[in-house]
Amino acid sequence: MKNNGSAINGNGNVPTATEDDGQGKLIVLTAPLTEAIDHAGYFIQMAMASLPIWLEGILNRKYPKWRDVEHNPDGSAKYMPAGVRLVEKSLLRAHESGDIVSCFPQDLEKFIGPRTRVVAVSTHNPLGVTFAAGVYTSIFGSSKMPINSHYSRELFAQIKSNPHRDNFKVIVGGSGGWQIIQTDLYDELGIDCIVEGRSESEDTLALFAKAIRGEDLPREVEVKHPVDRDSILFPDTRTTFGVVEMTTGCGRRCKFCVPDLNPQIDLPKDKIMDAVRANVREGNKQISLATEDMFIWGQVHTDTPFYFPNREALVDLYRDIVATPGVEQHVLSHSTIAPAVVDPILIKELSDILLPKSPIHFPYLSSHPEKKALAPLIGLETGSVRMAKKIMPSKGIPFSIGDWPSIVLEGLRVLNENNWFPAMTLIVGNPDETDQDMRETLDLVYEMERRGLFAFLIPSIFTPLHDTRMEMEKGVTQTRQLTELQWQLMMKCWKMNLRPGQYSWWGPTAWRLGSIGMWLYKLRKLNGPNFTYPLLMFSGAISEKRLEKMGKIYVGKPVKTKSRKELLETLKPKMRKYLRPDTGDMPETSEESKTVVTV
DSSP: OOOOGGGOOTTSOOOOOOTTOSSOOSEEEEOOHHHHOOOSOTTHHHHHHHSBGGGHHHHHHHSTTTTOOOBOTTSOBSOBOHHHHHHHHHHTTTSOGGGEEEOOGGGHHHHOSTTOOEEEEEOSOSSSOSHHHHHHHHHHOSOOOBHHHHHHHHHHHHHHTOTTGGGOEEEEESTTHHHHHHHTOHHHHTOOEEEESOTTSHHHHHHHHHHHTTOOOOSEEEOOOOSSGGGOOOOSSOBGGGEEEOEEOOSSOOTTOSGGGSOOEEOOHHHHHHHHHHHHHTTOOEEEEEOSOGGGTTOTTSSSOTTSOOHHHHHHHHHHHHTSTTOOEEOOOEEOSHHHHHOHHHHHHHHHHHGGGOOOBOTTTOOSTTOBOBOOEEEEEOSOHHHHHHHOTTTTTTSOGGGHHHHHHHHHHHHHHTTBOOEEEEEESOTTOOHHHHHHHHHHHHHHHHTTOOOEEEEEEOOOOTTSTTTTOOOOOSGGGOOHHHHHHHHHHHHHHTGGGOOSSSHHHHHHHHHHHHIIIIIHHHHOGGGHHHHHHHHTSSOHHHHHHTTSOOOOOOOOOOOHHHHHHTSOHHHHTTSOGGGOOOOOOOGGGOOOOOO
C-alpha cells in the first residue's frame, strides 16, 4: 500500500494537497534545460556539454527554437531525461502520483510551494569537468564554463533563491554529482545531498522519506546498484530523445571508466519494448537504447563469452524496435569496436535494419541511397599499445590488446563498409604518457587517413573521474601543458573530422581564415607556444609536408597491422569455437575444438 506523501509529516507542517491549490508538489523533479531538450538534433547536447558559454550564439543561430519545450496539460514536462523518469518511477512505489511532478526549470515556481519538501535535480555535467567539456572550453576561450554548466548553475541559483527554500531539501543525482563532491560547492549551489547510484535502491526511498520529514541529510549518499535484471525499473513515460535502457556495465574493465564498475546486466526485451511503446504513445518519434556496449546484449551470463555477440538476439531486438508503429528515427548509443571484427555479418544485418530509420546523413561518406549513416560512440582512447595495456588491457577482447591498432583499423574498415561512421574518443595527457605514446597514436590516425577510413575523432584531456581506478592519478590538467605532439593529435583529429564539410569551394578557405583569425585574436596567448604549428597545420596555411620538413610536426609512420584472418588466428583454441563460420577467415583448428556454438 502506498503512503500518501501529504501524511508523511514528522515535522507536522506538510499541508494536505488538493488539485491546483497553490501549495505546490511534495516532490519536484527537474534537470537543466540543456539536458532536457528533446529536439534540434541528437548532437546538440554534445555541443552544449563542450562549447563555452560565449559560443552559445552559434547554437542559437543554428537552432533558434532549441529552448522551446512541450508541456502536459497540467504544466509538467512532457519529456525528461531518462534518469529523472527513473527517479519518478521509483518514488511512485511509495508516493501517490499527485505528490510528484517532473518539470522544466522555467516552471519550478509553479510547482514549488509551501507543501514542497524535496527538489531533486539530475545533472551529468554541472561544473564542466568531464572529458570533452574541459578541453574544448579551455581551447576556445578564457571562460571554461560550458553551455551546459552555465544552465546548470542557473538552475541551482533559481532553486536557491526560491521563497520556500527553507522548507525543502535539495537532492542532486546523476552522473555529474561527483563534480560537486570534489569541489565542495554544496553551499554555493544550495545543495543538501548528493546521491550516487541508481534510484531503484530502497536507500533512495529512505533518503526521500527522511527529507520529507525535515531531517538533516548526509552530504553524500551512495546507494546500491541492482544486481539482477528483474530489479531494474523502466519508466512508462516519455524520455528525452526516447532513451530506453538496454544494458548496465560493460565487462571490459577500463581503468578510467565509471559505468563499467556497475554489474554487467542485459535487460529483458519485453520491458525494453514496453518502454519503447510508452515513448511512442506519448508522442516520441525517436528511440535510442542506452548502453555502454550494445554488443553485449543477449550474451550476458550465457555459456558464450559476452564478447562474441549474440547475432540473432540483437537483430531480433533492433528489428522489433524500428518496426514499432510510430518509431520514425533510431539513434545508436555506445559500442565497442572488436565485435565488428568478430562478426562483420552482424554489422551488415544491423545496417540493413537500422539505416532506413537513421536521422543522420553524411552525403560525402555514405553509400546508402539516401546517404544515411549510423554513428555510435566508440572508445579508441589511444594508439599506443603500451598505454592501452596500462589503462584498458581488456578493451580488445577476445583479441590481445597488443594488437589494438589492428583491431581498430580492421573494425573501422568493417563499419565504414556498412555505413557506420562512429564518433571515437581519444584521451590526451594520460598519466605517464610519453612522446612515443603520442607518436604511436598519430601513426594510427595517419594510417586511418591513408586507408581512406573515417571516424569522427574526439580527443579530450584526461579527467580523473571519481570512483574509477584512476581517480587519484594526475595527467595534463590544462591546455597550456600540452606538448607539441599532443596539440598536433588534437588538431589532426579535427582536421580529419572536417573533411566531409570541406568539399565546397569556400569550406577550406573559411576554416583557414577563421582559425588563423582566432589564433591571432586569442588562442596563441591562451594555449601557449606549443599550439602554434599544430594550429597552422589545422588551418592549412602551411602544408603538412612543409611543416614536416621544417621539423614542426610528425606525420606518422605506416602501421604494419594484422588482417582479420591473422587476428582470428591469434585466438586461443578454446575461443575459436565461438566464431561464426559464415563470417569467413576461419583459422585452422584442431579436431577437438571444431565444435561451433550457435545461439
